[in-house]
Amino acid sequence: MKHRPQPAAFHLKHTLRALGVLLCAALISACSKSKTDDRFPPYDNTAEVQAYWKSKPQFFQWKTPADLPPDLKWENGANVPEFGDPRAKKGGTFHEWHPSYPPTFRKVGPDASNAFRGEHHDNVEISLVIRHPDEDEWIPGLAKEWAISTDRKTVYYRLQDNLTYSDGKPVMVEDFFMTFFVMTSPHIKDPWYNDWYTKEFAAIAKYDDKTLSITLPEPKPDPLWYADLPASPQHFFRELGPDFPARYQWRITPVTGAYVIDPALLKRGRSITLSRVKDWWARDLKNFRYINNVDFVEYKFVASQDKAFEMFRQGQFDTFLAGLPRYWYDKTEIPEIYHGYIERHKFYNEYPQVTWGIRLNESKPPLDNLDVRLGINYAMNFDKVIEVDFRGDKTRMNSTVSGFGKYTNPNLRARPFDPVKAREYFAKAGYTIPGPDGILQNAEGRRLSLTLTTFNTGTVMPIMLRLKEEAKKAGLEMNIEGLDGTQMYKKLDQKKHEMAFAGFGARPPYPRFWDDYHSSNAFKIGKDGKREIVTDTNNMTQTADPALDPLIDKHRLAQTEDEVQKLSWELAKLIEDRGSVIPAWESPFYRYLSWRWVQWPKNGNARASREPLDAHMFWIDEDIKRETKEAMKEGKDFGEVTRVFDAYQRK
Structure with missing residues (x-):
């Protein structure tokens, strides 16, 4: 499943993840309810779903096995080595900690991109095919075999036998149709999914109860990566309507993976326990039989x-x-x-690096000035942080598109700490007059003073304070604002920050630029004709560059790996030139x-x-x-x- 990139919440447990516990008793009061919430009137969208499918006959197609191309070459990953360890023993409870209680159990919508989502969804849920974690090969997921059309636009799948959700209900082909109803619905209040599922697919077809196909708008370098889908249980999403975010806030989604949140073991605000699904459909299958071994995974929340x-x-x-x-x-x-x-x-x-770094919000003056942004780049002494705080164990990240192999531009270098050069750029922006404390001012008396929003933890704050002290050498004042992790990412989602230190996870094999840098994720034209900020997207820098957008669009439509590589390098260089993201470190x-x-x-x-x-x-x-x-x-x-x-x- 293609996910909106998730915050790599900071407890050095994600190379520095230490977020505070969210204790919102009023919101959590319905935590353990996975059935109908009495606060909401009954709702059934069955007729709406059927009408939606019928309204798009070119997209939603019902066919027969006779319509399958006769020359398909079915694959099943049988020759790919199995992963996991045959020595593995089943049973027991694994005890783990997490810094912040999630603001929702939803996988989409407001606050769904939270630090805990990976534990109960991203690392658990299974889509049609899976990228082998040790080999550059595809292996079965919900589909036991697959075939790719000769034009590389359509992928055909045959589902596993006895495929069920964690609640025992069977997985239906129509559940993949339901995914489009869910992800394109305006009710989920999630622009990223709305865009992806509207633009990245051309058709879905059912041939029988076990066979479906997914068609892409154009050929892709690896169609399986793009044509992969999660299943969305129709019975669970039957109440999806205008009040979706609130109605589904604490509902536990039935999963196809091995673990599901156990409502009987839920301790609100204190712990969440995942229990292994009884009679899980994949427990004896190759690539699944030696993993997901413990019966329970208990997460306690410790700030x-x-x-x-x-x-x-x-x-x-x-x-x-x-x-x-x-x-x-x-x-x-x-x-x-x-x-x-x-x-x-x-x-x-070997995995794409978490994009730790400082995001500069271009919509907030004086950060709309390129010279100010470049000056700030040279005012950040990450080399000293790496030397002192990390004792040399990490290295400077040169680009936030790091760890993608040949798609990472090897020619990029992060700007080093250089107070002299920083002052040169600040002078170009008009900040030439040192105040009594050494902080630069412009002719109007405006101080070069900005707020850096970050995590209010003993792990992160010392690093940010070190950067603050070093930045003074360049005439820059940084006021450090420490927030609970959930509050911090909420502020970033609302684009209310000036500068922010954060990290976001990435997934192989290709870097994605649309999420973070396309202008459609920064601004929109409102009803009054004025430009409005778009919230709840990953464009934390509010980048809206007419020169970038066409290249980002071309990158999304690229049909060969060579084209993806060329555009990835070009885009990474243009983004570096803007100076809106200051890379931190990697390992x-x-x-x-x-x-x-x-x-x-x-x-x-x-x-x-x-x-x-x-x-x-x-x-x-x-x-x-x-x-x-x-x-x-x-x-x-x-x-x-x-x-x-x-x-x-x-x-």
């Missing part, structure tokens, strides 16, 4: 990363992401590490600590994973858990353990 570490040390959590040096080096000087009860892991992955690996009873595959994890839990390849060994706890009572020593998994290290 403080230091507190979470202490709870981990006490055995309340099974793993802890240790991206920050103080957790990898300093806080591991403890008996639990020395005796081998807790083990260190360093895993080299070719992630580090984590885990109690020795948490077991991992032979190679450590999936090559295409951003964090250790993403691919659900781990398992709990209850025998080792009992052995460890007994050893702790007796003072037995297993020896200090640090594992480095470098099978996927880039040379």
